[in-house]
Every structure is written in structure tokens, then in C-alpha cells.
Amino acid sequence: MNINLTLVIQMVVFALLIWFTMRFVWPLVLGAMHEREKRIADGLAAGDRGQRLLVNAQDQIEKMLIEAKDRARQIEDQAARRSNEAIDAAKQLAQAEGARIVSAARDEAASEANRARDQLRKEFGSMVVVGASRLLEREVDAKTHAQLLDKLADEVARG
Template identity: 40%
Template sequence: MSINSTFFAQLVVFAILVLFTMKFVWPPIAAALDERALKIAAGLAAADKAKSELSVANKRVEEELAKSRNESALRLAEAERRAQGMIEEAKAKATEEGSKIIAAAKVEAEQQTVRARETLREQVAALAVKGAEQILRKEVNASVHADLLSRLKTEL
């Protein structure tokens, strides 16, 4: 292989091509690559930030869920306590109403007993008069013997 002028010419053309490439072609390519690297880095940073925000948000959600579970448990306990109070109050009212009904029934029964006794006294007096009429075989005047009959009623 012989070194001749074409080799030197090719070497000069190559050097000019390298200088041209380094001066005009390489800087926009390097800038585009640097810009792309910055975008990728920014995207990765945003992804990491979003991941940490998601983690924080998940923790907040869990805290809120626990808080709402506790509140709902407290509300349920309060509702059960109120329900028990209402039941006890209803039982007390029902017992009171039952006592009133029983007392009224006792009063009514006593009144019916008194009326039944009065009715029986009247019937016994009437039977006594009829019995006396039949024994004497004559009519007994009720207006004359009213005092006798009222005494008989009181004795019965």
C-alpha cells in the first residue's frame, strides 16, 4: 500500500467532515438528546412524586375509613342505647297503662258487684213478698210495708 496524495486528500476531507459535523450537526443532536433526557428525568421525578402522593393519599384514605368506621360504630351504639331507652320507656308506659286498666276494671267489677247485690236484694225482697202472699193467701200492700221491705234489704 502506498501512501499517496489521495490518502491525504481523503484525510483532509474526513477532517473537514468531522469538524463540520462537530460544529453544525452534533450540537442540535446533543441538545435534542439533553432535552429528551431532561424530559425523561422530569417524567420519572413526576412519577416518583405521584407515587409518594398516592401513598400519602392511601394513608389518608385508610385513616378516614378507620375514622368513619369508628364513628359509625359509635352511632350504632348510640342508636342501640336510644332504642333500649325507648323500649324501657314503652315498657314503663305499658305497665302504667296496664295498672290503670286493671284499676279501672277493679272499680268496674266492684260497681257491678254492688249493682248485682242491689238487684239480688230487690229480687229477694220481691220473692219474700210473693212467698208471704202465698203463705197468707192474701195480697200484701207494698206501700204499707215499704219500711219493712227496706229493713229487709239492709239486712240482706
């Protein structure tokens, strides 16, 4: 084992290899690694951002949901109130109409009864006159006894 020219050649080869690594290998590999690190970091940051946005959106959705529910309830209440009001109004109208019809019928019935009563009284009066003249066997002068007859007819009618 002796030292010889091999050593010098090895030094040259070594120097060339160092230069090659320094010039071509190291910067490329390290550059790509840093690039990838940056991309991964960016991706993670984007993921975080997305997560935050998602959480925000979910919050908003919940808020909107609660609001919508409130609103629906309000609308429902309003509708119920309205329909009750309408029903009440209709009921009142119907009652008023009914009352009107009943009172009109009652009026008519009363006037009808009066008319019948008048007619009955008149017929009864003439019947009384006819009966009295039969009894007396003579003509009763209606004119002469009109006062009496009317009084009688009145009593009958009242009675």
C-alpha cells in the same frame, strides 16, 4: 510508497471533516441526548411524585375508612339506644294503660256487684216479709216491723 500531494489534499479533507463534525454533528447529537436525559429524569421525578401522592392518598383513604367505620358504629349504637328507649317508653305506656283498664274494670265489677247485692237484699227483704206474713197469716205491717225487717235483711245480706 512516496509522500506526495495526496498528503496535502488528505489534510484539507480531514480539516473540512473535523469542521463539519464540530459544526453540525456533535452539537446536535449531544444536544438531543442531553434533552432526552433531562426528559427521562423529569419523567422519573414525576413518577416518584406520583408514587408519593399515591401513598399519601392511600393513607388518607385508610384514615377515612377507619373514621367512617367509627362513625357508622356510633350511629348504630345511637339507633339501638333510641329504639330501646322507644320500646321501653311504649312498654311503660302500655303497662300504665293496661293497669288503668284493669282497675276501671275492677271498679265497675265492684260497683256492679254492690248494686246486685243491694237489689238482692231488697228482694230478699220483701221476700222475707211476704214469707213472714204468710206464716202469720196476716198482714205484717211493714212499717211496724220495718226495723226488724231491715235488721234481718242486713243479716241476710251480710251473711
